[in-house]
Amino acid sequence: MVETQIVLRDMEATDLDAAIELSHEQSWPHRSEDWRLFFKLGEGIVATVDDRVVGTIMSWRYGPDYATIGMVIVTNEIQKRGIGRKLMEAMLERLEGYNVLLNATQEGMPLYSSLGFVPCGIVHQHQGPAPAMPLAELGEGERVRPFGQADNGLGELYSRASGMDRSTLFNALARDSSGVVLSRNHEPVGFALLRRFGRGRVIAPLVAPDLQGAKVLVTHWLGARVGRFCRIDVLEGLGISRWLEAMGLPKVGTVTMMVRGRAPAVAEGPRVFGLSAQAFG
Secondary structure, eight states: OOOOOEEEEEOOGGGHHHHHHHHHHTTOOOOHHHHHHHHHHSEEEEEEETTEEEEEEEEEEETTTEEEEEEEEEOGGGOSSSHHHHHHHHHHHHTTTSEEEEEEOTTTHHHHHHTTOEEEEEEEEEEEEBOOOOOOOOOTTEEEEEOOTTOTTHHHHHHHHHTSOOHHHHHHHHHTSEEEEEEETTEEEEEEEEEEETTEEEEEEEEESSHHHHHHHHHHHHHHTBTSEEEEEEETTSSHHHHHHHHTOOEEEEEEEEEESOOOOOOSSOEEEEOSOTTTO
16 A cells, blocks of 8 residues: 555544454454444544545443443554554543553554553453253252343443443343343342344353353353354353353453553452453453
8 A cells, every 4th residue: 555644533434334344354253233333332433544444443431430442453454554553542542531441362462561551351252153051050049031121220230240330331232132130039140141243143241140150141042042153252260261161162262351540340249251242341
């Protein structure tokens, strides 16, 4: 490409077709509907050359203190010109005062480290045809049931589990998802959403009080989709990744969760076992 001026500007809805092409160039599975959900819930910046979109970045805010960054893409033919850094610096300027999280590939870590991000976790991507699952081992007083009209407190449960305000995100995802709740003695203690994403369905997010509860919820959805493509992005250190491997849903990739500022403080109680999306965190 001839050396010409790179211009950064706000992402607009009319840029989404070009953004989809960029993600396909990277072999990312995002559909048009996935990008449109990202755009609806967040904000973006594009890098252009001669009015052609050559790079993207997006962010999403969760309450007054936290935000995530994702969908950082630069077209292959114009990499190594510092466009990724320019996009990051422009977005971080918008997010001044926020604690910012992102999920980094190995290739992206040097850039993010140079901008003040530090590792704070590991995320494992599991995907493939859903394996046949054994019957879920339910404890006394435990039940898995579909979402009901009385489950309007699950956004608050998600917020407590993640340490940031996820109520708006939860409501948006729940509208386009199927959902099940894990209850213990009639009290909701966890949930799992299933929605279309990429090449099939994604279990996202997955919130549970403990590993056994997480297994019960995942068993429900994988058992309902035996043989069909399913994905889940899970946090390391909670035991869920090893269990998924043992059940037959392989790990296909790993990213590093990084934070610029203060990592969310999560109190005792429910935990996020599976992310809403790597971009959303």
